[in-house]
Amino acid sequence: MTSISSHPSVVGVDVGGARKGFHAVALENGKLKAIKKTVHIPELVEWCVQSIDAITIAIDAPCRWSRDSRGRLAERQLMKKRISCFSTPKRGQAIEHPKGYYDWMLRGEGLYRKLQKSHPMYGGQTISGTKTCFETYPHAITWHLRSGDAHATLKRSQRIEILCRYGIETTSLTNMDWIDAALCALTASLACSGDPLAIYGEPKTGFIVVPETRSS
Numbered sequence: 542m543t544s545i546s547s548h549p550s551v552v553g554v555d556v557g558g559a560r561k562g563f564h565a566v567a568l569e570n571g572k573l574k575a576i577k578k579t580v581h582i583p584e585l586v587e588w589c590v591q592s593i594d595a596i597t598i599a600i601d602a603p604c605r606w607s608r609d610s611r612g613r614l615a616e617r618q619l620m621k622k623r624i625s626c627f628s629t630p631k632r633g634q635a636i637e638h639p640k641g642y643y644d645w646m647l648r649g650e651g652l653y654r655k656l657q658k659s660h661p662m663y664g665g666q667t668i669s670g671t672k673t674c675f676e677t678y679p680h681a682i683t684w685h686l687r688s689g690d691a692h693a694t695l696k697r698s699q700r701i702e703i704l705c706r707y708g709i710e711t712t713s714l715t716n717m718d719w720i721d722a723a724l725c726a727l728t729a730s731l732a733c734s735g736d737p738l739a740i741y742g743e744p745k746t747g748f749i750v751v752p753e754t755r756s757s
Contacts, residue, residue, distance in 0.1 A: 550567055551597045551729035551730050552589045552598045552729065553566050554599070554601065556602035556648055558645045562578060562580035563577075563648075564576070566714070567589075568729070571707060571730055575592075576722075585652065595729075596670075597672070599674070601679055602653075603650075604747040604748070606630070606632040607746060609631075613629050613746035613747060632650075660673055661673055662675065663675035663748055664744055665740070668733065676749050677728045677750050678749050679696075679720075681751045683724070685755070687703070697717060700721070704727065709723060736752060737752070738753055
């Protein structure tokens with residue numbers, strides 16, 4: 542089992558649309574502390590800031606919009622490594638989509654905006670010891686923590702294996718939303734512990750933060 546250094550509480554958030562809402566997992570000293578499901582952004586922010594007193598919040602949703610039709614630099618860098626991912630559109634394209642396909646990204650935008658006062662968005666600074674929020678991505682986390690061995694058809698078992706490896710209790714993580722939120726929280730824990738990180742992207746279109754590659 543891989544240990545995580547002692548540090549204050551962190552939160553990982555899986556972002557869904559208006560109906561599915563947010564799934565959030567809090568860890569403290571690398572152990573499961575609490576879980577939270579809500580469709581309301583202010584309620585989630587209050588939980589993270591007041592109830593959990595999280596130092597770092599890792600969110601599975603784009604932190605910024607694309608500036609062209611090619612997606613963001615972070616996403617192109619991931620795809621260059623053959624790590625599949627969404628291509629974030631321009632904000633106007635998201636708003637105008639006839640079927641609301643990007644509504645979950647707009648919900649993520651709302652969460653980042655609401656967190657700015659207490660947890661400024663990561664902009665390339667040192668994460669350990671500072672209150673911040675950042676974007677992360679469960680498939681890329683899995684890819685890095687399994688040295689490139691990440692498969693969509695095996696995502697449940699592979700992601701649970703990672704959580705168990707770090708001593709995170711998974712009994713209450715009954716669906717992929719909870720599992721992904723916990724994987725985001727694990728990344729926040731590792732970042733707070735000063736573990737090596739892989740950083741994709743740049744300031745204008747945002748960074749995606751994941752653990753550096755290591756053997757499973």
